[in-house]
Amino acid sequence: xxxxxxxxxxxxxxxxxxxxxxxxxxxxxxxxxxxxxxxxxxxxxxxxxxxxxxxxxxxxxxxxxxxxxxxxxxxxxxxxxxxxxxxxxxxxxxxxxxxxxxxxxxxxxxxxx
Amino acid sequence: xxxxxxxxxxxxxxxxxxxxxxxxxxxxxxxxxxxxxxxxxxxxxxxxxxxxxxxxxxxxxxxxxxxxxxxxxxxxxxxxxxxxxxxxxxxxxxxxxxxxxxxxxxxxxxxxxxxxxxxxxx
Numbered sequence: 001x002x003x004x005x006x007x008x009x010x011x012x013x014x015x016x017x018x019x020x021x022x023x024x025x026x027x028x029x030x031x032x033x034x035x036x037x038x039x040x041x042x043x044x045x046x047x048x049x050x051x052x053x054x055x056x057x058x059x060x061x062x063x064x065x066x067x068x069x070x071x072x073x074x075x076x077x078x079x080x081x082x083x084x085x086x087x088x089x090x091x092x093x094x095x096x097x098x099x100x101x102x103x104x105x106x107x108x109x110x111x112x113x
Numbered sequence: 114x115x116x117x118x119x120x121x122x123x124x125x126x127x128x129x130x131x132x133x134x135x136x137x138x139x140x141x142x143x144x145x146x147x148x149x150x151x152x153x154x155x156x157x158x159x160x161x162x163x164x165x166x167x168x169x170x171x172x173x174x175x176x177x178x179x180x181x182x183x184x185x186x187x188x189x190x191x192x193x194x195x196x197x198x199x200x201x202x203x204x205x206x207x208x209x210x211x212x213x214x215x216x217x218x219x220x221x222x223x224x225x226x227x228x229x230x231x232x233x234x235x
Contacts, residue, residue: 034223041228042229043205043226044203044226046223049223095222103156
């Protein structure tokens with residue numbers, strides 16, 4: 001079945017350093033890739049997304065890259081801050097029908113002050 | 114504008130008891146979803162409703178039923194709770210059923226999540 005693998009499961013970085021989280025998807029028909037941030041005790045919230053007709057998208061300190069051939073996509077956070085500490089989930093979806101997401105298993109990011 | 118609300122926030126059940134988790138959204142969204150979140154497994158789709166009047170199974174539907182009561186409300190029912198259903202449950206909604214662009218500030222495919230219900234089955 002459809003699957004999204006996410007690595008690493010935990011990531012610790014020093015404040016100001018960069019963080020990279022990687023995902024691989026199995027369904028080549030997937031064409032929409034969102035990233036969600038979940039803070040403790042809250043529901044996930046969209047932080048950035050990318051469609052398959054774009055290779056890279058940037059929003060201030062966060063960026064997402066997509067390699068369709070390899071079926072890889074990555075989240076890049078630069079100049080990390082303590083408030084970036086959270087669990088991050090990637091997902092893959094198809095832009096048709098019901099827009100069901102297949103989520104990765106999550107990455108717990110800790111930014112050390 | 115409260116977004117997506119879920120009740121209750123916490124619940125403890127005994128094996129075999131039944132309960133209904135409530136979800137409501139005030140954003141006039143067409144699609145609604147129920148997920149469960151377990152450690153190390155991410156979020157898994159239980160059921161979804163693409164539009165009012167329709168429901169369909171997701172990845173892990175066994176032991177659950179849903180009702181799309183109206184456009185605003187989508188409930189999840191556990192008829193006979195089991196310890197394996199101990200989890201955090203999230204409801205989500207999505208603005209549009211089609212692929213057209215959304216309004217300002219939306220990603221057209223974004224799902225908006227509620228705060229979750231933490232359920233423990235003893």
